[in-house]
Amino acid sequence: MKKDEIIELLKEQISGLRADNDRLLLQVEALTQEIASLNEALLQKGESLSKQQRIAKGLAKLMSNSSEKQNAAQTPLSEEEQKRKEEEKAAKRKARKNNGARRDMHYDMEEVVHDVYPDDPDFNREKARLFSATPRICIRYECVPMRFKKHVYRIYTYTQDGWLFEGKTPPSAFLNSSYDGSFIAGLMELRYIQSLPIERIVRYFEDHGFTLNKPTAHKLTERASVQLENIYRCIRQTVLEDFYKAADETYYKILVPEKNSKGKGVRKGYLWVVVGMNTRMVYLLYEDGSRSEKVILDELGGCRGIIQSDGYSPYRKLEGKDYPNITRIPCLQHIKRKFLDCGEKDKDARRVVDLINRLYHHDHKHKVGTDGWTVEMNLAYRQKYAPEILADLKDLLDEIEERGDLLPKSELQEAITYLRNEWNAVLDIFKYGDTFLDNNQVERLNRYISISRRNSLFFGSHKGAERGAILYTIALTCRMHKVNMFEYLTDMINRTADWQPNTPLEKYRELLPDIWKKANE
Known part of the structure; x- marks a missing residue:
C-alpha cells in the first residue's frame, strides 16, 4: 500500500474509534444517572428506617420510665472500669491478628532501583510537567536461584631487565582443584543444613546450570572434611573443657558389608552429641557406630564439672566414685x-x-x-x-x-x-x-539429624558417618551461634587452604563460630 492509502486507512480507524468512544461515554453518563437515582432512593429508604428506629427507641425509653435526663445523670465509669474496657478492646484487636503490623521492608537486601515512565504513545517527556515531586513507590521481590560463575584468570608473564614477572595464580580450596570455597560451602550447606542427599544436590545443581557428577560431589565432601578436621578437633576441645555439658545420642543407618538378619547390608550407627552449655558449642562423636558405654566414658570420663543427660546407664556411671570430678544431673x-x-x-x-x-x-x-x-x-x-x-x-x-x-x-x-x-x-x-x-537443648539439635536421616536414609560407610560427624559438628555450632554456615565455610575453606595439618589448635580457636569474624572485617 502507498503512503497516502495507509494514512487514509489510519484516519478511518481513528474516526471509528472516536465514534466508539463517544458511544461508550453516553453509556457511562446514562449509568451514572441511574446510579444516582438508586442512591437517592436508598437514602430516602434509609432515612425512613432511621426514623422508625428513633420512634421505637423513644417508646422503649417511655416504657422503662427512663429519659435522656436520667441517662445523663447516670454515674460515669470509674478509672478502673474504663481501663478494663480499654484492655478488653485491645485484646479483641489483638485476636484479629495483624493489628498495626507493618510489612518487613527488608532494608538489608540487595536493592535495584527502576525508574518507570509513562509508555503511552502520546506521552512526550520533554513537553510534560511532573505531576508530583515524589514518585509512587511499588516493590516487587525477585527470587534468583542458585547461580554459578566461571572465573577465567588470564595470567600473564613478563620479562623486565632480565627478570621474569608472572601473575599470581589465585588460591584454590584444594590442591589441583578448580573449586572455590564458596562452591564447596554451598554443597555442604545443602547436605548438612538443608538435609539433602548427594543425589538430589547433583540434580539441583544440574537444574541450575552446573553439571556435577556424584563421585566428584562425594570427593569434595571428603576433602572438605579433611581440611575442616582441625576446626572439628578445636570445637571438641572447647566442649570438653566447658564446665557444664549436656549429652545424648541418636542414630543413623549405615551401609556395611555384613548382612543383617533380613539379608540387608545396613545397621544402626550411633552418633553421640555433646553440647557445651556455656560456650554453646556442639560436638558429635562417631566411633564405628558403637553405643558401647566405653565410647562415651572414655570421652567424658576425664572431664570436670556438670554433665546433664537422660538415665541411660553409661551416663549414670558418671555419678560413681570412679569419676569424682563429675556431677551428673538428669533431664x-x-x-x-x-x-x-x-x-x-x-x-x-x-x-x-x-x-x-x-x-x-x-x-x-x-x-x-x-x-x-x-x-x-x-x-x-x-x-x-x-x-x-x-x-x-x-x-x-x-x-x-x-x-x-x-x-x-x-x-x-x-x-x-x-x-x-x-x-x-x-x-x-x-x-x-x-x-x-x-536436656531439651540437645533434643532439639537431634532433630536436625532426624530430618537428614529421613531425607538421605543412610551414610554409605563408617568413613562417611565420620565425615558427617565433623560437618554436623560445624553446622550445628554455627546454628547455635546464628552464624551463616555458607559464609562461615566459604571463609574457613579459603582461609585455611594453605595451613599445614600440624597447625596448633590454638590458632583455630580464633576461627570458631562464637568469635569468628569474616576475613575482610
Missing part, C-alpha cells in the same frame, strides 16, 4: 514423659506430673541475664521454692508404693523406679543457679 522431661505415658486416666501419674510442672512454673519466672537476674539470685530462689515441692514429690511416691495396689510391671511402677534411680541427681539440679531442668 526432668524424660522423667515427666515416663509418667505421661501412663495415660490421662492414671490419677497418681497426673499428680506426679503436676508436681514436676510446679518446678517448671517457678523456674520459668526468672531467667539468668534478664532484668539483672544473676546466677546467685537464681540459686537463692531455687533453694527457696524447690525443697518443699521435692519433699511433696517424695511423699507422693512413698504413698503410692505403700498402698500395695501397684502392679510390679505396670507403666506407673516403671516410671516410679526410673525417678527413684534419678532422685539424687534430681536434687543436684537445684544446687546450682545456672543449670537447666532438662
